[in-house]
Amino acid sequence: MNKIYNLTLTSIIIVYLVILAGGIVRMTGSGMGCPDWPKCFGYLIPPIERSQLDWKANHQYNKDEIIILGESLFYAIDNFNSEKEINLSNWNKYTKHDYSKFNVYHTWIEYINRLIGAVAGLSVLVLFIYSLKFFRSKKSITLLSILSLVAILFQAWLGKTVVDSNLTASTITIHMLMAVVLLFILFSILALSKPIKPSVLPKNVSILIIISIVLLVIQILTGTEVRKFIDIQMELFNYTERNKWIENITNTFSFHRSFTWAIVLINSLIFLKLKNLDIQSKLIYTIITLIFLQILTGVIMYYFHFPFSSQPIHLLISTLIIGLQFYFLSLYNLKKNATKI
Template sequence: MNRKLAIATLLIIYLVIAAGAIVRMTGSGMGCPDWPKCFGHLIPPTEEAELLWRANTTYERGQVIIREDHLEVARKDFKSSEFYEESNWENYEKHDYAAFNPWHTWIEYINRLLGAIAGLSTLLLFLSSWFTRPKRTDLRLLSAILLIGILFQAWLGATVVYSVLNPFRISLHMFMALVLVAVLFIYYEKTVERKLFGQSSILGKYLLAGFLLTLLQVLMGTQVRQYVDSSKEQIGSNFFSLQGAETLLFYIHRSFSILVIIFHLWIYNRIRKDHSSLLKTQQIILTLIGISVLSGVIMYYFDFPFSTQPIHLVIASILFGFQIYIWLRSYRSTNETVN
């Protein structure tokens, strides 16, 4: 039960990562300008007319309207009269972004719904771990970390909106998703092998080194993305070409891939000789590295064609997961040889 729930939660979190990447690609981040509701609604509007002030309409406290290019929030539940009454409304103070695009709103809304489902799934995992008999303190602890982590992640999501998509906040939000992925993999492996971190093998150390190399690459990638985002904002256009506008960090990010590839090929060679049970996973890792590099090259040389940004991010996140997994699995294969 716990294992199945952990897998389900992991898959949902990956869906949220993919949805988040689509939000970014489509520029839908401010589709819901408030949080956790969307324009003050549980289910957001589909037409702008629903967001304009109307006479003889019932408004609920917290409901948002767009008026004279800014957002206003209903102070209380009330029914509007024939005329707009200022005392019923207050300005939305968190930011001054007030545009409505139904596509952006619904893309962001679906992203939030998936986030809420991930939260529920984590809560279930926590409850299920708590009531597991015989008692498993390790699973209880890990599921508590996950629950706190996902609440923190939801709060980070809110700060991303309040900061009107501050690039650093976006990176932090993405990084936290990867932390959740890592803890879920540890949880999963703990349901298979209770004494997980037993005897470490030399291969385990290499796999950990490979994982850390990729992590560094991911961190540099987020910095490149922050630069791309700020550049787009500065020129005020969604079209941006990195060619001719490269930074040193971009060059390092690009060339570092060569090190990542060589190191993982070398590990593959070692696994082929001594640890055939891990061979398939390492092949998947190599394929994911290949797709990351290919999508990176396409983004750079073809000026970010449609869908390459989410592909680059989602593949890098899946790669991150598989690397944690193979590293944890190396303990299992060590135990197998020890037993």
Template sequence: MQSRVERKFLKINFVTIVLLFFVILAGGIVRSTGSGMGCPDWPKCFGHYVPPTTIDELTFSEGKFFKKGYIVIWNEALYKAKKDLTAGPTFNHADWEKYTKHDYAKFNVAHTWTEYLNRLAGVILGFAAIATLLFSIPYLKTHRKKVFWLSLFSFLLIGFQGWVGAKVVDSNLKAYMVTIHMLIALIILALYVYLYEYAKDRKIDVSFIAAMKMGSTKVMLIILLVLTALQILLGTQVRELIDEISAALNFQGRDQWVSKVGSAFIIHRELAFAVLAISGWIWFAFRKLKSDNTLKKLVYCNAALVVVQLITGIALAYLSLPPAAQTLHVLVGCLMFGIQFWAVLCFSKIDYMQEAIA
């Protein structure tokens, strides 16, 4: 029986995991709608804490007041106010500093607010990470001190992820930066899932062990986890290539974009069938087991997610990249990774319980 403090930690940690998926969902919406540069600066948006709703707020005109740090679009470039000022009849370059981190100088209100809400979701996640860290402090007085140190490391990593997010914007969404951003997100997800399972006194029914090949099943599950992570990162690269192709074609001929990606898409597609095959093998290994434990539920959940992932992948390839399918594809991929990692942890607990019994 776990203490009241431990139960509170598990609840807030679980909330943090859920919020992580909301942030991933928000990021998927940003990606699928092309809203990544909706806010060209960071952490503010066009120099505002609450972003503009019309182009007029970013347009230089006589008599308009601008606070220090506010950004305007002038001659297809971004300029930041050096001080509080009221605009005169002409644009005085002495009052403005050209924004040089990138040359993207467009405003789309839908893109701006989509990106802003994505950042807001990240801020809420940050507060949840702080709460998780605070509720982990009592573990310093127990034999599970690792709970606190991992909570601290995870919180710091979220802060680092925010900094990387700023660099992604500064780079104008360079492919390698987007991939690094996604990789860190997967690491953060794995850390919080590990924290939850490590802190929970879960008793797994091991009566089913004799009925299946535990060693080979665990190996296959680890291979599946690695393949899923590679698929997520490769999918990020595929998406970046599609962005380059669409821009080169002036965003025309949407039905041709996927066919022009080349080997990256082919590898991504073939690995998807490998993920399907391994997931099917693991599902079949658990199918006849009478035990209804957490591990079996995770395996079944993963199988369902793989089917959904395959459907969304087919929709992306053959239905001209519908935005809703893009968002769902990213979210389901990350859900698969989280579920598979959780299942690997459960297998590790079974190994520990077997050693304890022996």
């Protein structure tokens, strides 16, 4: 195992942790736990009590620190010391959205999610710096590492857009798709830097895998549509009465559920073809097992009313399936011209 392979694998694992943390943020309704970005209520370490967000007399306020006044958020225009009475000329109303509640759990869940995101950014930065070493010997690794850095920065910016837009559905979908793109880039680097070359894969199997990836993208997009509907229900029922979330579900859900058959079918075909070709790969067994688990979590959500953790797990497994499938494809197809690094 070489260093670039280990660094890429580390980044991939951290990106999956970010996806899981994002799912937990959503399951607990913590998305607006930090109203601003990148700081949280204007602090590097967010408050632990609601009283910390009350206006205080004779207090040193730093630029961008937030207070809650009535039903609104206000942020400090500059650094200043407050006097006996509040002087509103020191404060601007926070207008990016009108969400002004404080819940310590939501704030800290969102904050930890952001910290894991920052660690992911750092690990991709380290990967990029290390990849510069291969600029002459294996340019594709350096170029893909630059791309992964751009993708994760764009993803961070999108994260800010998600918060600024008070979690509008379309930004969440783009955020999800970008996570998949980032995984594709990282898995390409992983395949290129894998020390042991696998055997050759026939073209028709590669085509089947590409079709499966396209089907998975469609499935992820329809899943995100189902999620948008569930999001509205979760809000409507204030995160309780889970049995009602799936009531009156749209046709998109029926499509999402039935479309699973297409994924099962094509992956069974890939599995059988590989078996006939006597290509031994733990990856394909892992992918099949994950598809099975994905169906199981889907069924559990539907019939057992979204038990705790089922939503983030369903989200995580979908990105694992598509990521590993892309890796499988890259492993056989990107290695052809690979040189030892």
